[in-house]
Amino acid sequence: AQTVTQSQPEMSVQEAETVTLSCTYDTSESDYYLFWYKQPPSRQMILVIRQEAYKQQNATENRFSVNFQKAAKSFSLKISDSQLGDAAMYFCAYRYQGAQKLVFGQGTRLTINP
Amino acid sequence: DVKVTQSSRYLVKRTGEKVFLECVQDMDHENMFWYRQDPGLGLRLIYFSYDVKMKEKGDIPEGYSVSREKKERFSLILESASTNQTSMYLCASSIVAGGHQETQYFGPGTRLLVL
Numbered sequence: 001a002q003t004v005t006q007s008q009p010e011m012s013v014q015e016a017e018t019v020t021l022s023c024t025y026d027t028s029e030s031d032y033y034l035f036w037y038k039q040p041p042s043r044q045m046i047l048v049i050r051q052e053a054y055k056q057q058n059a060t061e062n063r064f065s066v067n068f069q070k071a072a073k074s075f076s077l078k079i080s081d082s083q084l085g086d087a088a089m090y091f092c093a094y095r096y097q098g099a100q101k102l103v104f105g106q107g108t109r110l111t112i113n114p
Numbered sequence: 115d116v117k118v119t120q121s122s123r124y125l126v127k128r129t130g131e132k133v134f135l136e137c138v139q140d141m142d143h144e145n146m147f148w149y150r151q152d153p154g155l156g157l158r159l160i161y162f163s164y165d166v167k168m169k170e171k172g173d174i175p176e177g178y179s180v181s182r183e184k185k186e187r188f189s190l191i192l193e194s195a196s197t198n199q200t201s202m203y204l205c206a207s208s209i210v211a212g213g214h215q216e217t218q219y220f221g222p223g224t225r226l227l228v229l
Contacts, residue, residue, distance in 0.1 A: 009154070037220075044118075045204065045220040091156060100145060100164060101172060102218060104156035 002027045004094050006105035013082050014113050020067075021077045021108050023092030031097035034068065034075045039107075040088040048090070051075065079110075087112045117141070118221035120205055126227045133192040135224050137205030144210045146188035147218065148172075148180060151202040160203075163188055164210075195228045202226075 004025045013019035025034070036048040051059045051068050058066050063080045079086055092105040121136035137146065145164050149157040149172075159172030161180040169180050177199060181189045188207075192199055205221040 004156075006156075035217075044222045047217050047219075050217065093157075100162055100170070101147070101159045102157075104149075104158070106154055106156045 002103050004103050004105040006108050008108045010109045012111040018080045023075045025073050025094050029096040033095050035093040036077045037091045038088045082112050084112050118219050120221040120224050122224050124225050127195050131195050133195050135190040137188045139207040143207035145208045147206040148190045149204045197228050200228045
């Protein structure tokens with residue numbers, strides 16, 4: 001069975017600094033997708049970034065980038081120049097090619113200190 | 115923009131009551147999902163539907179049922195609510211393009227308290 005593990009229940013960072021959220025996963029599949037979702041307090045969960053396993057290049061979306069290490073089954077999210085609006089619960093998720101469902105990690109609560 | 119709405123943000127029910135949670139999406143998505151979110155456990159899939167009247171069990175279907183009579187609407191039913199069903203419930207939808215599922219879009223969630 002596929003599993004996703006986020007080992008950091010909580011993280012905090014000073015505004016304007018860089019923070020990295022960790023995620024590891026376990027799968028025997030070779031074709032899959034990895035996601036980072038953001039859930040701000042009392043607001044809708046939104047997709048931050050997505051990575052296809054067959055792509056060697058790490059995905060980037062503005063201040064958000066990932067470090068995808070396929071052999072190590074690691075998928076960390078780096079947030080550069082942290083802003084107060086980045087404060088949220090962040091979930092790492094996995095889906096293998098052809099599957100319908102997402103498998104989520106436990107979540108990491110990120111606090112931004114002004 | 116994709117819009118996924120849920121009928122209630124907060125709900126308080128008594129043990130044994132029948133509870134309906136409604137989800138509506140406005141983008142003609144084939145797939146719809148119901149997740150449950152609990153602290154320390156992340157999101158867990160309860161049921162999903164890939165077409166009208168079609169459904170499949172997720173990881174934790176016990177105590178729940180679903181209904182999808184129209185493409186845009188997916189209902190989660192708690193036949194007899196219990197206190198261990200107190201949780202945040204999230205609905206999501208996604209489109210199938212080229213045979214592949216695209217990104218899932220989430221609703222705002224319903225926080226259910228069962229007393």
